[in-house]
Amino acid sequence: MSNTEIALGIDFGGTSVKSGVVFRGQVIDSAPPIATQDFDGPEPLIEALLQTIATLRDRHQAIAAIGIGMPGFIDFDKGLVHALTNVPGWESFPLRDRLEERLDVSVTVENDANCMTYAEWRRGAGRGLDNLIAITLGTGVGGGVVANGRMVRGSRFGAGEVGQMSIDWEGKRGHYGNAGALEEYIGNQEIAVRARELYAEAGVEKALSDVTPQQLSKLAHAGDETALKLWDEIARQLSSALMSCCWLLNPHAIIIGGGVARAGDVLFSPLTQHLYEQLSDPFRENLMVLPARFGNEAGMVGAAALALEEAGYAVDP
Amino acid sequence: MSNTEIALGIDFGGTSVKSGVVFRGQVIDSAPPIATQDFDGPEPLIEALLQTIATLRDRHQAIAAIGIGMPGFIDFDKGLVHALTNVPGWESFPLRDRLEERLDVSVTVENDANCMTYAEWRRGAGRGLDNLIAITLGTGVGGGVVANGRMVRGSRFGAGEVGQMSIDWEGKRGHYGNAGALEEYIGNQEIAVRARELYAEAGVEKALSDVTPQQLSKLAHAGDETALKLWDEIARQLSSALMSCCWLLNPHAIIIGGGVARAGDVLFSPLTQHLYEQLSDPFRENLMVLPARFGNEAGMVGAAALALEEAGYAVDP
Numbered sequence: 283m284s285n286t287e288i289a290l291g292i293d294f295g296g297t298s299v300k301s302g303v304v305f306r307g308q309v310i311d312s313a314p315p316i317a318t319q320d321f322d323g324p325e326p327l328i329e330a331l332l333q334t335i336a337t338l339r340d341r342h343q344a345i346a347a348i349g350i351g352m353p354g355f356i357d358f359d360k361g362l363v364h365a366l367t368n369v370p371g372w373e374s375f376p377l378r379d380r381l382e383e384r385l386d387v388s389v390t391v392e393n394d395a396n397c398m399t400y401a402e403w404r405r406g407a408g409r410g411l412d413n414l415i416a417i418t419l420g421t422g423v424g425g426g427v428v429a430n431g432r433m434v435r436g437s438r439f440g441a442g443e444v445g446q447m448s449i450d451w452e453g454k455r456g457h458y459g460n461a462g463a464l465e466e467y468i469g470n471q472e473i474a475v476r477a478r479e480l481y482a483e484a485g486v487e488k489a490l491s492d493v494t495p496q497q498l499s500k501l502a503h504a505g506d507e508t509a510l511k512l513w514d515e516i517a518r519q520l521s522s523a524l525m526s527c528c529w530l531l532n533p534h535a536i537i538i539g540g541g542v543a544r545a546g547d548v549l550f551s552p553l554t555q556h557l558y559e560q561l562s563d564p565f566r567e568n569l570m571v572l573p574a575r576f577g578n579e580a581g582m583v584g585a586a587a588l589a590l591e592e593a594g595y596a597v598d599p
Numbered sequence: 600m601s602n603t604e605i606a607l608g609i610d611f612g613g614t615s616v617k618s619g620v621v622f623r624g625q626v627i628d629s630a631p632p633i634a635t636q637d638f639d640g641p642e643p644l645i646e647a648l649l650q651t652i653a654t655l656r657d658r659h660q661a662i663a664a665i666g667i668g669m670p671g672f673i674d675f676d677k678g679l680v681h682a683l684t685n686v687p688g689w690e691s692f693p694l695r696d697r698l699e700e701r702l703d704v705s706v707t708v709e710n711d712a713n714c715m716t717y718a719e720w721r722r723g724a725g726r727g728l729d730n731l732i733a734i735t736l737g738t739g740v741g742g743g744v745v746a747n748g749r750m751v752r753g754s755r756f757g758a759g760e761v762g763q764m765s766i767d768w769e770g771k772r773g774h775y776g777n778a779g780a781l782e783e784y785i786g787n788q789e790i791a792v793r794a795r796e797l798y799a800e801a802g803v804e805k806a807l808s809d810v811t812p813q814q815l816s817k818l819a820h821a822g823d824e825t826a827l828k829l830w831d832e833i834a835r836q837l838s839s840a841l842m843s844c845c846w847l848l849n850p851h852a853i854i855i856g857g858g859v860a861r862a863g864d865v866l867f868s869p870l871t872q873h874l875y876e877q878l879s880d881p882f883r884e885n886l887m888v889l890p891a892r893f894g895n896e897a898g899m900v901g902a903a904a905l906a907l908e909e910a911g912y913a914v915d916p
Contacts, residue, residue: 355881364881413754427746427847429753434746436849437730438881441746446846448877450779451766451839460842460877462767522768525777526843529763530744532753560765560777564672564681564755 289590290338292331292350293394293581296368299327301334302579303342304586307405309579313338323371324380332384339387349390349589350377351397351581358439361391388593394581395442396433398574399426401584402537403433404591406575414535415527416574417444419520419542423465429531445469449522464523468516470495470542476515480508499545513545517552524553525560532565539574546573606907607655609648609667610711610898613685616644618651619896620659621903624722626896630655640688649701656704666707666906667694668714668898675756678708705910711898712759713750715891716743718901719854720750721908723892731852732844733891734761736837736859740782746848762786766839781840785833787812787859793832797825816862830862834869841870842877849882856891863890 291309293300299316302309313334321327339345354366361378381389392400399416408414408428417425423445427434434441445465446456456463466472477493486508491497501509524536536557543549554571561569576583608626610617616633619626630651638644656662671683678695698706709717716733725731725745734742740762744751751758762782763773773780783789794810803825808814818826841853853874860866871888878886893900 413751429744429746429751429758430749432747434730434848436746437851437885438849440849440879440881441847443846443882447843448839449765449768451836458877458879460846461839519768522765522778523843526764526840527847529760529777530758530844530847531751532755532757534754560775562757562775564757565760568754 287590287595288342288344288346289586290335290342290345290348291397291582291584291586291589292348293397293585294350294352294366295394295581296353296366299331299334300582301331301338302582302586303338303345304583307401307583307587309582311338311341312582318369324375324377328377328380332381335385345387346595347388347390347586347589347593348381348385349392349397349585349587349592351392351394351585352377353394356391356393356439358392358396358435361389363391388589390585390589390592392585392588393426393439393442395424396426396435397584397588398424398539398576398580399428399442399537399584400433400588401576401580402539402574403428404587405583406580407537407572408535411534413531413533414537415444415524415531415533416537416539417524418540418574418580419468419538420540421470423469423540427531429533444523444527447523447526449519464519467519468542473498473512473516473542477509477512480512484508495542495545499548502545502548510548513548514552516542517549518556520549521553521556521560524557528557528561528565528569534568535570535572537572537574539576539580543573604907604912605659605661605663606903607652607659607662607665608714608899608901608903608906609665610714610902611667611669611683612711612898613670613683616648616651617899618648618655619899619903620655620662621900624718624900624904626899628655628658629899635686641692641694645694645697649698652702662704663912664705664707664903664906664910665698665702666709666714666902666904666909668709668711668902669694670711673708673710673756675709675713675752678706680708705906707902707906707909709902709905710743710756710759712741713743713752714901714905715741715856715893715897716745716759716854716901717750717905718893718897719856719891720745721904722900723897724854724889725852728851730848730850731854732761732841732848732850733854733856734841735857735891735897736785736855737857738787740786740857744848746850761840761844764840764843766836781836784836785859790815790829790833790859794826794829797829801825812859812862816865819862819865827865830865831869833859834866835873837866838870838873838877841874845874845878845882845886851885852887852889854889854891856893856897860890 366372412431425444426442448462450462453462619629683689729748742761743759765779767779770779
């Protein structure tokens with residue numbers, strides 16, 4: 283085990299901050315999560331985070347870099363948090379510099395969906411591929427893009443927002459006024475609302491807790507026609523956005539993670555079918571539609587792998 | 600004028616093959632076009648092309664590379680033509696090797712939309728930008744993608760097919776079964792059909808020749824409400840696909856060329872408005888929507904610039 287292969291990956295979520303020591307894509311140690319609500323603004327939270335970092339570095343002195351994944355709009359080059367989703371007080375906060383001035387180790391800050399993409403690309407389902415798209419299906423729909431063997435961040439580090447892409451130019455408006463935003467159709471909560479409507483049409487009343495993606499997946503696996511119909515429609519809508527991604531970027535793989543993806547076959551089977559039937563041979567022949575390898579650890583694993591590369595260490599096989 | 604700055608650009612279209620000598624983005628000499636219909640298959644056409652090449656090389660001995668842009672599915676790495684749109688006999692044809700074995704100069708073969716993209720990126724409206732999307736609006740809708748300062752070709756060289764992207768998951772099927780394919784809404788012929796329908800609804804009969812993009816542009820500039828309404832709808836549909844491109848890739852510029860783009864303000868003004876109002880700040884602030892600099896010469900200019908770079912010459916300012 284050489285120095286160069288261990289990094290600290292931090293998954294900075296809306297409610298808690300998880301820290302793990304990562305070795306070749308595996309979380310080999312972790313600290314108790316920090317609850318963001320216990321802290322009033324960035325400064326006290328950073329003090330708590332520095333303590334967690336110190337504890338883990340005491341136990342693993344080989345830690346060579348620290349990576350942090352955050353939900354929000356991040357300036358990757360500057361390590362600056364422009365804004366953080368659901369956490370106030372983080373406007374234009376220079377997180378990387380603030381940590382590096384207190385630490386003798388390199389820090390990298392990146393958007394959480396890009397960290398998930400990085401985890402799958404470097405250590406997961408998309409390993410070795412130069413062109414791929416990763417998406418995560420949950421309350422929101424996020425994603426990331428790799429092209430020509432590099433992360434695509436774009437002119438302001440915003441690239442990869444698959445959930446904001448349009449599937450209907452006259453459709454429902456998304457959070458940013460974007461007509462037909464995918465997220466408005468297949469986000470967790472939308473799925474629940476649609477499920478209740480479909481069941482009501484079939485004369486069945488369902489509580490919200492009975493139409494979670496997990497419940498709907500169980501129902502579909504048991505042959506429930508309403509649930510199967512819903513998953514097929516979700517698959518058609520998702521395939522529309524992914525088809526657009528394919529025509530634009532001709533990726534080798536589409537990697538799908540997040541809670542909704544755990545539905546498994548009832549989603550992947552119609553999704554693959556609807557996607558393939560809307561592509562020509564050069565776009566279809568090389569294309570793999572793959573479930574993500576990492577679940578809750580994707581953020582930590584990806585942030586750690588990215589941090590090592592940014593610090594100049596090669597990611598080896 | 601040094602050796603390294605002159606290349607031969609060949610625009611291999613469905614009906615004719617145009618050859619030009621290109622110096623820093625300018626066509627400084629050209630040969631009479633070759634009509635593809637005069638030749639029975641690739642071999643006799645290649646003999647004619649070799650004669651054209653010889654004539655131009657006699658006049659410009661500094662030609663350092665030859666680039667060829669073709670409408671169809673091209674294996675860029677191998678210089679292989681998988682299939683050529685509207686020209687039979689070109690299945691799996693190794694064009695680069697066939698020419699290089701008869702010439703003492705490097706040959707590059709690329710898809711024509713990528714050549715157009717290359718022209719705008721290296722010599723035109725997108726010069727100096729590392730992240731851009733170029734599209735061309737005509738009978739078909741094509742395009743190309745630059746990310747991280749490199750052309751994105753994807754796993755089988757198919758990337759950039761903006762016209763096949765979906766703007767409606769339940770919409771009209773495109774050529775490849777793809778529901779809501781943009782090209783089915785805003786291709787030249789579709790625009791004409793829609794224009795006649797809109798005028799018929801308004802009680803006006805129009806001949807097909809009166810509803811070309813040029814005529815519709817004139818009508819709109821003169822204040823014709825039906826034409827203005829049509830251009831606004833075209834702009835909304837186009838903005839839907841471009842918005843998806845922006846959310847996915849966060850480009851610095853979208854460059855729009857082709858015959859339909861010559862409509863000018865009546866297209867660009869509503870297009871820019873509809874696009875900007877469906878993006879968040881990081882995606883909108885840096886974004887330029889620009890008319891293409893090159894018209895009919897884009898293919899030759901782009902193929903020439905690309906050929907020089909592939910042959911190892913730097914494209915200088």
